[in-house]
Structures are given as C-alpha cells and as structure tokens.
Amino acid sequence: MPLSANILQSLHSIVGDTGFVTKQSEIAPFLVESRNKFHGKCDALIKPATPQEVAEVLAACNDHDIPVVPQGGNTGHCGGAVPNGGILLNLSRLNHIREIDALNATISVDAGCILHNIQTAADQAGLYFPLSLAAQGSCQIGGNLATNAGGIHVLRYGNTRELTLGLEVALPDGRLWNGMRALRKDNTGYDLKHLFIGSEGTLGVITGAVLKLSAKPKDHATAFLGALSPADLMEVFALLREQFGEELTAFEIMPRFGLEISIKHMTGTRDPFHTPYHWYAVVDIATSRPDSDLQSDLEDALHPLFDRGFLQNATVAQDMEQANQLWALRENMSEAQKREGGSIKHDVSVPVSKIAEFIEETSHMIGNIVPNSRICAFGHMGDGNIHFNISQPEEMKKVSFLAHWNDFNEIVHEMAEKVGGSFSAEHGIGQLKTEEMELFRGGVELDMMRALKQTFDPNNIMNPGKVIKDTKGG
Structure with missing residues (x-):
C-alpha cells in the first residue's frame, strides 16, 4: 500500500527538504541495479544527514511496518540495494571523515564515505587503507561493510571484516548502537560488529566505522x-x-x-x-x-x-x-565483457588448492550444455575468489544464450560447493541468490540466521526478501 500523507510528513520532518524525495522521476536512477538486472520501486527516497536521523527514520518505519532498503553507492551485483516498496534509505549525505588517529593507525568514517576518499585521507596522513575495488570511485564504505567486500588485496590484508575495528549501527527499533571502539583487543562478550558486517542491511543500518590503517608501501x-x-x-x-x-x-x-x-x-x-x-x-x-x-x-x-x-x-x-x-x-x-554481448556471471570461492580443478571441470560441463561458450574465469587466485563468467558463443543469439542462466548457475554453484567452496564470495546474496541460500545453507546454519533476523528485526522491515526469505511471523 502507498505510504499515507501522515507517514510521509513524519519522515519529511526528520530529514528536511534536502533529504526527502517523492518525485518518481528523481527517484528512478536509484532504483536500478548496476547490471540492469533488477528494477525496483519505492514511495520515497530518504537521505539522512546524521546517524541520529537514520535511527529516527527506522523508528518511524518500524512503528508502521514500512520496509526500509539501505543503499550506499548502489554498485552491487545482486540487487541487495534495490527496493520493492516502502522507502529507499540512501546514505550519500553521511559522508564525513570523522577522525584519523595516525599513531593508532585508524580512521573513523561515516558509512556514506566514498572508498576512494578514505584511501586519499589515509594517504594524506602517511598511512594506507588497502581495500581496493574497481568501483572504489563510487562505492561507499557502508556498502563495502554490508557485503564484506574483498577486492584485489585480500591476499595480504583480508576482507573488509578484517579491516574493521568498530561500528556504529542504527537498529530497526530506533536505537543507535555506538560500537566505535578503535581497539585491537576487546574481549568483552560477543563481538557484535561481525553480525552486521556481511548482513546486507537486513539487521540494521551501519552508520559509521572505525577502520584499520597500515603502513604505506614504500x-x-x-x-x-x-x-x-x-x-x-x-x-x-x-x-x-x-x-x-x-x-x-x-x-x-x-x-x-x-x-x-x-x-x-x-x-x-x-x-x-x-x-x-x-x-x-x-x-x-x-x-x-x-x-x-x-x-x-x-x-x-x-x-x-x-x-x-x-x-x-x-x-x-x-x-x-x-x-x-x-x-x-x-x-x-x-566492462569489456558487457560490450562483448550476453554474459552470465558468477562470484564463487573455492579453496586455493582446488582452483585449477574447479575451472577445468566446470568449463567442461558448461561446454556440454552450450558448445563454444566463451569462459572468462578470472579473479583473485590468492584467496580463491573466482568470477566464473560465461560469454555467449559468437554464432548464438543473446536471448537464446541467456535462457541457460539457471542451468549455468546450477553447474557453477554446485561445483563450487562440491570442492568445499561457496556460491557467494564477495558480492553477497541480495535478492539474486536467496534460493541458493535455501539450497546450500539450510538446516542449522539457516535456522541460526533466521533467529538473528527475528531477534533484531521482528517486524521484518529491514531489506525484506534479501539474503534470507521473509521471517515475519516466525
């Protein structure tokens, strides 16, 4: 159902004119996933300017069971930041470098900071932030955290998870958790930040982070x-x-x-x-x-x-x-593969020792389904993350090739799991891979995820339908 005028007015009063958009022509550019596979809809685009505004927006939405989809730079590939109703919560105005502590080798930032800007700030302080992605000029650190992004330097420095010391998170009920501790040792109970890293906005909204810096390579x-x-x-x-x-x-x-x-x-x-x-x-x-x-x-x-x-x-x-x-x-x-015609892409990880076996066997199986498929399996050999992409045969029509999307998904994902790998490496689950979550992460593992979702977000307002299927009602 469309949002009522009273609810819209309540949201407008929180973020003001600058942070409130309801004109659909202005919202439209935010509703398309980077690969143009997912197109969404929402009643309002909300752009909070402070963590407290984020928390207040969530509280208002929680009171009225309004779905909230957090969005950073919208550079993801799995439709995780594409809304299917409710509001789209864009964090681009939360873009300040809060503090750099050179001696402690940490940087504290808002979740909406562009990754490249964080790299630049670290460099100006004589230090180095090693997270490096092709989309670093537009992706935001909140999205990197929400998907536990990897990139080309995971081999040496680890995923975003390993680069994070503390978080600030707005919870669905409107409370703001301040976990912005710049400590490398802090064994005080559960390490809560790790629940939100990789959760893709389904448990709360990351509004700030304390990140580890390293010595600048000489x-x-x-x-x-x-x-x-x-x-x-x-x-x-x-x-x-x-x-x-x-x-x-x-x-x-x-x-x-x-x-x-x-x-x-x-x-x-x-x-x-x-x-x-x-x-x-x-x-x-x-x-x-x-x-x-x-x-x-x-x-x-x-x-x-x-x-x-x-x-x-x-x-x-x-x-x-x-x-x-x-x-x-x-x-x-x-980018080149986009221009070469139809392509079906996968983001998987396998043990490093199984990379050659995985590529060889999977390529053979793909060729049995569609002969002359052009395999573009590339990626981070050092951490086992392979982007197993397939381009259409030159003699085949694009629409006929793309009809094999599900066939290829089944082959690639099952082969990755067969050799002890994962069907998702660094792009997350979003709405693209929820069926695979049911298939490959069922039983106890998925039960624990559902229990966490139900505990943090009992009304299921946070990015519903993403990562795991709807949990509302038990």
Whole structure:
C-alpha cells in the first residue's frame, strides 16, 4: 500500500527538504541495479544527514511496518540495494571523515564515505587503507561493510571484516548502537560488529566505522605473466608466496579470452606479449621496507620458473605507469565483457588448492550444455575468489544464450560447493541468490540466521526478501 500523507510528513520532518524525495522521476536512477538486472520501486527516497536521523527514520518505519532498503553507492551485483516498496534509505549525505588517529593507525568514517576518499585521507596522513575495488570511485564504505567486500588485496590484508575495528549501527527499533571502539583487543562478550558486517542491511543500518590503517608501501613491483594453464599458475603462486610471504599482495588470473576482450573494447590497452598464451596472471609485490629493491627481487624470483616449465613469458613493470597499464588489462574485463554481448556471471570461492580443478571441470560441463561458450574465469587466485563468467558463443543469439542462466548457475554453484567452496564470495546474496541460500545453507546454519533476523528485526522491515526469505511471523 502507498505510504499515507501522515507517514510521509513524519519522515519529511526528520530529514528536511534536502533529504526527502517523492518525485518518481528523481527517484528512478536509484532504483536500478548496476547490471540492469533488477528494477525496483519505492514511495520515497530518504537521505539522512546524521546517524541520529537514520535511527529516527527506522523508528518511524518500524512503528508502521514500512520496509526500509539501505543503499550506499548502489554498485552491487545482486540487487541487495534495490527496493520493492516502502522507502529507499540512501546514505550519500553521511559522508564525513570523522577522525584519523595516525599513531593508532585508524580512521573513523561515516558509512556514506566514498572508498576512494578514505584511501586519499589515509594517504594524506602517511598511512594506507588497502581495500581496493574497481568501483572504489563510487562505492561507499557502508556498502563495502554490508557485503564484506574483498577486492584485489585480500591476499595480504583480508576482507573488509578484517579491516574493521568498530561500528556504529542504527537498529530497526530506533536505537543507535555506538560500537566505535578503535581497539585491537576487546574481549568483552560477543563481538557484535561481525553480525552486521556481511548482513546486507537486513539487521540494521551501519552508520559509521572505525577502520584499520597500515603502513604505506614504500616500494612495489608488478609483473604480468603468461602460462599454459591455471595449474601452472598455481605452482607460480605457491613459489612466490613462499619467497615473498606477506609482501605478495595480489595474484590475479585471467584467460586469453579475457585479455582479448579487454584489448578489443577498452581504449589504451595492448597485449604485453607478441605470442598469445592460454592463461595470464598479474602479480603485485609491496613492502614498507625503505631499503628494498622489489623489481630486481621479483625478476630474480621469476627466472627459475621458466626452467621448471611453469611460465612461458613475463614482463615486469619498469614504473608506475607501466604497472597501471598491466593492471588495466585485468580491471577492465568486466566492462569489456558487457560490450562483448550476453554474459552470465558468477562470484564463487573455492579453496586455493582446488582452483585449477574447479575451472577445468566446470568449463567442461558448461561446454556440454552450450558448445563454444566463451569462459572468462578470472579473479583473485590468492584467496580463491573466482568470477566464473560465461560469454555467449559468437554464432548464438543473446536471448537464446541467456535462457541457460539457471542451468549455468546450477553447474557453477554446485561445483563450487562440491570442492568445499561457496556460491557467494564477495558480492553477497541480495535478492539474486536467496534460493541458493535455501539450497546450500539450510538446516542449522539457516535456522541460526533466521533467529538473528527475528531477534533484531521482528517486524521484518529491514531489506525484506534479501539474503534470507521473509521471517515475519516466525
């Protein structure tokens, strides 16, 4: 049912003219998911300016059973920030850096802060915030926290969860929990922040966070590698990890098809090698040691890998410009795949030791369903996160290819679970994968999730229908 005039007036009185939008033409850009797969609707777009306003909005909605969908930068891929009625709670006005404590190596921020702005603030303080995503120029830290985002540096620094010391959260009943403690040791009962990290706004709204900073890297080296197979790249990864330890900050893999479409569709890109190879990797080594020479160290480490047959070619960037050009080949793949036609995408994780097996077996099964499917399996080999994407065969119509969406989902997700992995790695569940939650996380695990949802949000106003199916009424 549409919201009554009294309720709308109540919400307007909380956030004022600047934070209150009901004109549908102005709301429309906020209702579409980044991949254009989900389109939503809502009665009002609410933009609070303070954590207290967020809490007051939730209290008003809770009193009247009004659904609330929290939204950050809306860069997600699973429809988690797309509303299906009620209000859309956009946090873009909550965008202040609250405090930087250089000695404690922490930064306290509003949930609506753009990730890139946090990185810049840390850099200006002589420190480093390592969370790095392709969408970092528009995604907000609240959304990163709500989905426990990963990115290219998880290998060294961990997911967003590992980068978080404290949270501030507005609860559905209108209370504001201040857990903004900048402590690395705090064993006082349940660690409540971890309930909200990865919860996708289904338990409350994250309004602030205390994040860990690290020493700024003083030297780094980047290499682009050519190999015959993921199995060979696994050997390369293991040997580089053994030699460099935590200085190995990123190890990203991509197939020949991924490189080809990046070069084809993205300006300013070129093949680093004259000879094509089946598989490639982008490697980053970084250190805060001031007396290092990582470029030479990386070159020396790669030489014996040719003799052992694991590498076919390699180039080490000579400066930051070259390093950025090499990374662009990996980072542009998702956008390039959009321009290549229909694609069916998956975000899964598997044990690192199972990556090669997973890619090989899953690719074979996909080919049995749709011959000549072009596999673009790429991602973060160092933490087992594989974006197993499939592009339509060149001779096949897009609509016919996309009709196999459910078939491919079943294959990829079941194979990931078969080898001890997960059907969702870093993009969350949203409304896209609720059926998979029922299938793969049933029983005791899902019962515990439902119990938490019922405890924190008994009226089921918080992002209903996302992550787990509706819990209202038990």
